[in-house]
Amino acid sequence: MSGTDIPLVRAINVHKSFGRLEVLKGINLDVKSGQVVCLLGPSGGGKSTFLRCLNHLEKIDRGTIFVDGKPVGYRMNQGKFYEIREREVALQRAQIGMVFQRFNLFSNRTALENVIEGPIQVLKIDPKGARETAVRLLERVGMMDWADRYPAQLSGGQQQRVAIARSLAMNPKLMLFDEPTSALDPELVGDVLSVMRSLAADGMTMIVVTHEIGFAREVADQAVFMFDGVIAEEGRPADVFSNPRHERTQQFLSKVL
Amino acid sequence: MDELTELEKFSGEMPIVPLRKWGRWASAIIVVAAFVAFIVSLRHAQIAWGDVPKFFTYHTMIQGLYQTILLTIACMATGIILGVVIAIMRRSTNPVMSWLAWLYIYIFRGLPALLQLYIWFNLALAFKTIGIPGLVSISTNTVITPFVAGVLGLGLNESAYYAEIVRAGFNSVDHGQVEAAASIGMRPSQTMRRVILPQAMRVIIPPTGNDFINMIKGTSLASVIGVHELLLSASNIYAANFRIMEALMSAALWYMVIVSLASIGQYWIEKKYASDRSNPATMKKVMGRSLNPNGFFRRMIGRNEAIV
Numbered sequence: 001m002s003g004t005d006i007p008l009v010r011a012i013n014v015h016k017s018f019g020r021l022e023v024l025k026g027i028n029l030d031v032k033s034g035q036v037v038c039l040l041g042p043s044g045g046g047k048s049t050f051l052r053c054l055n056h057l058e059k060i061d062r063g064t065i066f067v068d069g070k071p072v073g074y075r076m077n078q079g080k081f082y083e084i085r086e087r088e089v090a091l092q093r094a095q096i097g098m099v100f101q102r103f104n105l106f107s108n109r110t111a112l113e114n115v116i117e118g119p120i121q122v123l124k125i126d127p128k129g130a131r132e133t134a135v136r137l138l139e140r141v142g143m144m145d146w147a148d149r150y151p152a153q154l155s156g157g158q159q160q161r162v163a164i165a166r167s168l169a170m171n172p173k174l175m176l177f178d179e180p181t182s183a184l185d186p187e188l189v190g191d192v193l194s195v196m197r198s199l200a201a202d203g204m205t206m207i208v209v210t211h212e213i214g215f216a217r218e219v220a221d222q223a224v225f226m227f228d229g230v231i232a233e234e235g236r237p238a239d240v241f242s243n244p245r246h247e248r249t250q251q252f253l254s255k256v257l
Numbered sequence: 258m259d260e261l262t263e264l265e266k267f268s269g270e271m272p273i274v275p276l277r278k279w280g281r282w283a284s285a286i287i288v289v290a291a292f293v294a295f296i297v298s299l300r301h302a303q304i305a306w307g308d309v310p311k312f313f314t315y316h317t318m319i320q321g322l323y324q325t326i327l328l329t330i331a332c333m334a335t336g337i338i339l340g341v342v343i344a345i346m347r348r349s350t351n352p353v354m355s356w357l358a359w360l361y362i363y364i365f366r367g368l369p370a371l372l373q374l375y376i377w378f379n380l381a382l383a384f385k386t387i388g389i390p391g392l393v394s395i396s397t398n399t400v401i402t403p404f405v406a407g408v409l410g411l412g413l414n415e416s417a418y419y420a421e422i423v424r425a426g427f428n429s430v431d432h433g434q435v436e437a438a439a440s441i442g443m444r445p446s447q448t449m450r451r452v453i454l455p456q457a458m459r460v461i462i463p464p465t466g467n468d469f470i471n472m473i474k475g476t477s478l479a480s481v482i483g484v485h486e487l488l489l490s491a492s493n494i495y496a497a498n499f500r501i502m503e504a505l506m507s508a509a510l511w512y513m514v515i516v517s518l519a520s521i522g523q524y525w526i527e528k529k530y531a532s533d534r535s536n537p538a539t540m541k542k543v544m545g546r547s548l549n550p551n552g553f554f555r556r557m558i559g560r561n562e563a564i565v
Contacts, residue, residue, distance in 0.1 A: 057436055087444045090445075093440055097441075098436075100437065104433035122443055170442065
């Protein structure tokens, strides 16, 4: 745990509906700097939607999300939240890394070009420096040998590791993972999880939506179970996995363990 | 038991006899016969063939060729630039912009190109002068020359079609690409320039080539408002000497020449830009050149053919 008591992420009473369907029904969550939080639960429970709200890919209907002390998507002034421009939202997003289920690497750029895109275009770092960082990061995720390949020439696991490097290149304060291993062949899951494990060990703050119970049990500081748009149970993985109190958590765990 | 004896008779390898393609040979004979008949009939036609190459290099014809090429390029440039702008407006979150783009496409795609040419050409009948009241005012006839009317008529018509081509290109880019761009902090304009447009190109380029080739021929419409392009040059020639078919034939020859050159250009540009990097199959095609196993003669004798 880090020394500060102010959480890096604070979600207060977050509500979100798609049309008539209420997907999030008042989510409250604190994540401290350096913590790894795993969001667990059945599909349709609102985990991914909540994660997407955290960097304003979805606009919330009610409540507030603070990241690093600032409300996401808004500016506070004299008791009111003012909506900010898309380019200002972009600056907020630049500090929050996101890894997608379907990787979403830029298909017209090589692995290396994917990684240097953000630093050069957004952070305005000189191409030489961006390249050096990219090489270091691709080595870290074990993808330097494939640096000049296009995404279509890489396996899912390789694409996901490049996608993680692309996010890290922005030097984010927080990393969001949206089911990073769900689209992978079983034998490729391990490589991606080990990269994530090493990130966690280095003290990166991570919020991970996942179905990998083993990973959550081993790496997470906090496990959060979401059902039907509410948080049913949260706590240290050692406690909640072996001793779930909520009935739905018990049912869910009995199916996946 | 019969099968077993067949199997026993089989010793190692046997030659394969391809299926005879009788239909292909029959159709070949019919087509060749029709061609010969056509050529023979042309020899009896009342066309002075010797005049065709003569008109082909007439000074008027060369000037017409020059005007056709110039008008094609000007119209396509107008169409592409305006088309991209309209397509971006069409997908704008600003409802005024997207509605305006819709209206623009509705009008300029809805009216016949020939009618639009006439309207621009006759603009001076409605507005004697154009300009900003109190600042500038110019006689409409000075500004709207036949060539300018041609560019406006055909170029604006093209831009409405082109906007739809670009829109289809934008729609072909997976939304995940846009979200990924947003997640690394790219602004909407950067996302458009760096992520959406380059990926939309492979969908946009092939129909652009088609439109270009269509435009080469479409510029002949501008002959009715007095642009001295190929067709008007041909009719000027036959107006003087009544060699109507001969003059039209030499114009036809020029169109074939430009269209062929443009087709070659289209082939190369498509090969260079339209390879789909998100599709491993076409990547391979670009990287490793392969011999065509389905060539004309191989197909006639039925060898090495893909089944479906």
